[in-house]
Amino acid sequence: DIHMTQSPSSLSASVGDRVTMTCRASQSVRNYLYWYQQKPGNAPKLLIYVASYLESGVPSRFSGSGSGTDFTLTISNLQPDDFATYYCQQAYSGPPTFGGGTKVEIK
Amino acid sequence: EVQLLESGGGLVQPGGSLRLSCAASGFTFSYYDMTWVRQIPGRGLESVSVISASGSNAYYADSVKGRFTISRDNSRNMVHLQMSSLRVEDTAVYYCANSKGGYDSWSGYSDYWGQGTLLTVSS
Numbered sequence: 001d002i003h004m005t006q007s008p009s010s011l012s013a014s015v016g017d018r019v020t021m022t023c024r025a026s027q028s029v030r031n032y033l034y035w036y037q038q039k040p041g042n043a044p045k046l047l048i049y050v051a052s053y054l055e056s057g058v059p060s061r062f063s064g065s066g067s068g069t070d071f072t073l074t075i076s077n078l079q080p081d082d083f084a085t086y087y088c089q090q091a092y093s094g095p096p097t098f099g100g101g102t103k104v105e106i107k
Numbered sequence: 108e109v110q111l112l113e114s115g116g117g118l119v120q121p122g123g124s125l126r127l128s129c130a131a132s133g134f135t136f137s138y139y140d141m142t143w144v145r146q147i148p149g150r151g152l153e154s155v156s157v158i159s160a161s162g163s164n165a166y167y168a169d170s171v172k173g174r175f176t177i178s179r180d181n182s183r184n185m186v187h188l189q190m191s192s193l194r195v196e197d198t199a200v201y202y203c204a205n206s207k208g209g210y211d212s213w214s215g216y217s218d219y220w221g222q223g224t225l226l227t228v229s230s
Contacts, residue, residue: 043223044152044220045220046216046218049208089152091209091210091215091216092211093214094211095166095213096154096157096213098151
């Protein structure tokens with residue numbers, strides 16, 4: 001199975017900050033990398049597909065980059081609604097696997 | 108509006124069995140592979156099983172292989188997860204979701220998710 005590692009596991013930030021988190025795959029997943037946002041008590045919500053494409057309806061302050069084994073999710077101008085946990089997932093080789101998550105907390 | 112509504116969760120003793128169901132609406136169900144993803148409360152996400160759109164192929168995580176069976180009824184827009192020989196470590200919220208766009212036949216990502224149903228395995 002492909003192992004996905006996210007860092008940091010948590011971070012504290014303020015409204016208006018630019019936030020960056022990373023996801024590393026144990027082997028190349030090409031660009032089959034997806035980012036989700038999850039809030040407590042809710043299902044994950046797809047934000048980014050194929051590493052860098054913004055899902056419909058997702059604010060443009062979210063952006064994704066990377067290919068191969070190293071990927072980044074950036075939130076520019078952090079908003080109160082963005083405080084949540086973010087997961088990456090690879091869809092290159094089954095079983096699909098998720099990273100451990102990055103929790104974005106209010107500073 | 109896309110809806111996935113899970114049901115069937117609850118409390119079961121170790122070694123017991125339970126069937127989860129997921130009712131889909133608002134999209135062409137028979138076009139999509141479907142998956143069950145679980146989340147231990149406060150922890151990360153684990154793909155448990157995937158079933159192909161036709162129902163002819165199914166894949167399982169090693170942790171549930173031989174104990175869980177996924178099935179679907181395209182005439183009723185339903186997907187099920189039959190779970191047996193349940194263990195304490197199966198305790199989790201189980202999400203039903205679609206699965207699409209993967210490179211190989213059992214990888215995929217999800218843009219439709221249910222709200223989840225909680226399975227608790229405890230004596």
